[in-house]
Amino acid sequence: MNSQIIDTIEQYSKIIIHRHVRPDPDAYGSQLGLKYLLQHNYPEKQVLAAGEHDFTLDFLGYPDTVEDQNYAGALVIVTDTANTERVDDQRYKTGEKIVKIDHHPNDDAYGDLLLVDTKASSASELVFELFAYGRQHKGWELPASAARQLYAGIIADTGRFLFPSTTEKTFDVAGELIKADFDRNELHNGLYEMDRSLLHLQGYIYQNFVMESSGAAHVKITMDILKEFGVTATETSLLVGSLGNVKDLKAWVIFIEEENEIRVRLRSKGPVINGLAKEFGGGGHPMASGATAYSWEEADRVVARLNEICSS
Template identity: 60%
Template sequence: MKRQIIDTIEKYEKIILHRHVRPDPDAYGSQIGLKELIQLNYPSKKVFATGTHDETLNFLAHPDEVSDEDFQDALIIVTDTANTERIDDDRYKLGSYIVKIDHHPNDDAYGDLLWVNTEASSVSEMICELFEEAKNYKQWKMDASIARLLFAGIVGDTGRFMFQSTTKQTMDFAGELLTYGFDSTNLFNGMYEVERNLLQLKGYVYANFEMDETGVGHIKLTKEILQKYQVDQSEASLLVSALADVKGMKCWVFFIEDSSEIRVRLRSKGPVINGIAKKYGGGGHPLASGAAVKTWEEAALVIEDLKKL
């Protein structure tokens, strides 16, 4: 499969990479890391990374401006995106051929060529695996900029190597990426330093979360709360792991309200929660998933489903 992807990349002179909406470090790491990897090894090709930029990822990278004309006869590669509804920039349909590279459950098997590995910690780790194959198969090279992007993606999706998805292979790839000599301290600062108002909201979360006797926790971040702390929904989502250190917490949910819906961010230390996410129109990993509901009454049903679980 990896060689098929490499051969397909070689066939096309225009390549456009997509990832999911509301990107995280693995979305940028895998998408833009692969973009730069292709560009480095095939400098004559036109390679773009598309999608709406998230200001919280300014420290990492920025996507490109891509015209409709660029999509004509282009190869489309979509990374870290389980289903078509979550692909950022629906112009992917204008391309000539679609490759899907992902580590989420393959519920939506879109694309002409699919490489899905649910055992991988991140798609950035999968791009490292692709590079290892291409290095031997086609003598690909990597540089510090690419290594930095892929390292950020791995770190982000493993919770700094604390999640169960972290394997020996994950650590081996991370160690290999560090040999390229990028400034890892500066990268960690970009990933984990936060503005004072977001830290104050984190204090609000610690002071106001609820947890029942079954080990189910939740916190409701209403529009009024977000406005009080001058934090937007994307920034608030960065706090979803804040309750991981609570003793006795088995699984928890963040409800983050915006103008049209209430985002549901589910996390777990053991119980498989992506089935609940799917019930409410979302999805994700067994221990980290997301969905959305329309009302606080519906949000209460999510909590009840977690308790039953």
């Protein structure tokens, strides 16, 4: 598949890269990493990154302004996005051909060419595999700008290599990436440093989470709480893993209330929880998933189902 994708890339003078809404570092890392990789090896091509910017990822970079006319005759590549509903900027459908590069379960097999590997740690790891094939067969080079993005995506999606998705290949890829000339300390600071307001909210989470005898836990962050701590719903993405060090905890859910919906962020240390996410219109990885609830009553049903899963 790497060969077919590279052959397709070489056929197009315009390439537009998309990723999912509510982006995380792997979404940016795979998207921007691929953009910089293609720009370096095909400087004659127009390569753009689409999607709404998330200010919490300023340290990684920014998407481009993409006009409607850019899609005419363009190749569209979507990274790190399991289903079409989650693609940021639905104009991706107006391109001439679509390539999907993803590591989530392939429940929605959209696109003309698909590079999907659920055993990969991240979409960024898959982009590196594409590069490795291009290096061997096309003489591709990896610029430091691309290496930095891909490394960010990998360490974020593996929880700094702690998650079960980390494989021997993941370490091999990371070892290749850190040979590039970029500042890892600066990157790590961007990924993991928090403002005091976030740390105070993290303290609230530690003091107020509810844990059941089954090993399931939850905490509800209302809009009033967000306002009290001066934190946006988007910023709370940095706190999702906060409960991971709790002894005897099996899985947890953090609810973040917004204007018209409640974000459901699920994490697990063992039980598979992406099926639960699908029950509530979401999805994701076996140990890290997300969904949306539209009332606190619905959120309570998520808690009840998580308790059942942890009890089984």
